[in-house]
Structure formats: structure tokens, C-alpha cells
Amino acid sequence: MNAAKETIFGYWTRWAPNFDAAASHVRYRTAWQEVLAAAVPCPPRRACLDLGTGTGACALTLAAIGHDVTGLDGAPGMLAEARRAAGEQGLDIAFREGDVDATPFADASFDVISARNLFWTLPDPDRTMREITRLLRPGGVFLFSDGLWRTDTVAPEASSHDMTDYVQVSDELPYYRGLLGEQADALLDFHGFTGRTHWEQRFTTHLYAHQAVGACPFFVVTARRPLA
Numbered sequence: 001m002n003a004a005k006e007t008i009f010g011y012w013t014r015w016a017p018n019f020d021a022a023a024s025h026v027r028y029r030t031a032w033q034e035v036l037a038a039a040v041p042c043p044p045r046r047a048c049l050d051l052g053t054g055t056g057a058c059a060l061t062l063a064a065i066g067h068d069v070t071g072l073d074g075a076p077g078m079l080a081e082a083r084r085a086a087g088e089q090g091l092d093i094a095f096r097e098g099d100v101d102a103t104p105f106a107d108a109s110f111d112v113i114s115a116r117n118l119f120w121t122l123p124d125p126d127r128t129m130r131e132i133t134r135l136l137r138p139g140g141v142f143l144f145s146d147g148l149w150r151t152d153t154v155a156p157e158a159s160s161h162d163m164t165d166y167v168q169v170s171d172e173l174p175y176y177r178g179l180l181g182e183q184a185d186a187l188l189d190f191h192g193f194t195g196r197t198h199w200e201q202r203f204t205t206h207l208y209a210h211q212a213v214g215a216c217p218f219f220v221v222t223a224r225r226p227l228a
């Protein structure tokens with residue numbers, strides 16, 4: 001495995017027990033549930049894959065809405081938290097350990113793929129987009145959320161928690177500082193996704209107002225894999 005990925009998975013495994021307490025988007029579960037239910041309504045019950053599922057926050061919400069959910073992550077520590085939470089909430093979710101760039105799933109096996117706060121930490125986002133395209137059935141929905149987490153005026157070291165591991169591999173991560181909705185739109189266009197809809201304006205509270213850079217911009221967008 002790529003050395004940067006090993007560093008990244010080690011980092012998240014170490015942080016896993018503290019992640020839910022530190023990550024503000026996990027605290028706003030009701031707001032996320034409303035937005036995800038609007039973006040990916042149930043019925044119909046759909047086969048969803050949450051990539052970089054972490055402690056499973058998005059996967060748990062999609063399952064609570066009624067979908068059939070699989071969560072994939074490379075950090076065993078994060079998955080342990082996700083499995084524990086699913087058990088506590090009585091939700092049946094298949095959590096798998098693996099790399100989002102080389103998943104064990106068959107072509108076109110999912111109706112919906114979500115990736116929240118994953119892309120800033122990827123070494124090859126285009127490769128990940130190709131894997132998402134392979135895994136989605138034609139017409140399937142990609143739900144993509146991320147934000148601009150670090151700016152040039154704020155050093156990565158000024159983050160609210162120790163990012164030393166990430167500073168070491170940051171040159172290998174094209175979106176390390178995060179990305180704007182416009183960049184996400186360009187990535188979706190480049191990979192042929194259509195029918196983009198933005199959902200971030202539905203949140204009445206800023207989910208990331210605590211970040212070192214202040215109320216940094218974030219986006220939530222859905223788009224469809226083309227039918228052909």
C-alpha cells in the first residue's frame with residue numbers, strides 16, 4: 001500500500017476514540033438526516049456505499065432513513081467505533097476495511113455512493129472518482145460533501161488538533177487544504193456526472209464554525225452517473 005495511505009490510516013485509528021466528540025458535523029445528526037433524506041429519499045430503499053465512512057456517521061444516518069448500507073474505511077480503529085455505534089443503535093450495516101481506490105465490490109453494485117470529508121485526504125482523487133463511477137449503477141447518485149478546511153493564511157499546524165502526520169504527507173494530497181463547491185462541480189463534470197444539485201443551503205446552522213479558519217465554506221452536492 002502507498003506509504004501516505006498507511007500514515008493516514010494510522011492517524012485515523014489513533015484519533016478514532018475522540019473523533020465523534022471533536023467532529024462538529026457528527027453532532028448535527030438531525031440536520032444531516034433531514035438533508036440526506038431530501039437528497040436520497042426512502043422509499044425506494046437503495047443500496048448505499050459510504051466511502052471513508054470513519055465512525056460511520058453518514059452510514060448510520062442513511063441506514064436510519066431506511067437504506068441498505070455498506071461502509072468502507074481503511075482505518076480499523078474508525079471501523080471499530082462505527083460497528084459499536086451501529087450495534088448500540090440497532091442498525092444493520094456492513095462495515096468493511098479497505099481502500100476506496102481498490103474496493104472489493106462488483107461493477108454497478110450500488111444505487112448511491114456517499115463520500116463526506118474524504119476527498120481532502122486522497123492522494124489521487126481522479127482515481128477515486130473512477131472507482132466511484134465503476135461501482136455506481138448507471139443513473140446512480142454520488143453524494144459528495146467536503147469543505148475548504150485550511151487556507152494560506154492559516155498554517156496546518158494551527159488546526160484544533162495535532163495534524164503532524166498529515167503535514168508529513170500533505171504534498172501528496174492534492175486537496176489537502178480542502179476544496180470549494182466549484183471545484184467539486186468541476187470534478188463531477190470532468191467525470192461525466194450530470195444533474196448536479198447543491199444541498200448545503202438547507203443547513204440553518206454552520207456545521208464547521210469552530211474550524212481554525214473560522215466558518216469555512218462547505219458543500220453537499222449530489223449528481224448522477226450517466227445512463228450510458
Ligand SMILES: C[S@@+](CC[C@H](N)C(=O)[O-])C[C@H]1O[C@@H](n2cnc3c(N)ncnc32)[C@H](O)[C@@H]1O
Pocket residue numbers: 005008009012023026051052053054055056057058072073074075078098099100101115116117118121122
Ligand atoms: C475526516 S474522516 C471522515 C469520516 C466520515 N466520512 C464522516 O463524515 O464523519 C476521513 C475518513 O476517510 C478515511 N480514508 C481516508 N483515505 C481513505 C482511503 N484511501 N480508503 C479508505 N478510507 C480512507 C479515513 O480513514 C477516515 O476515517
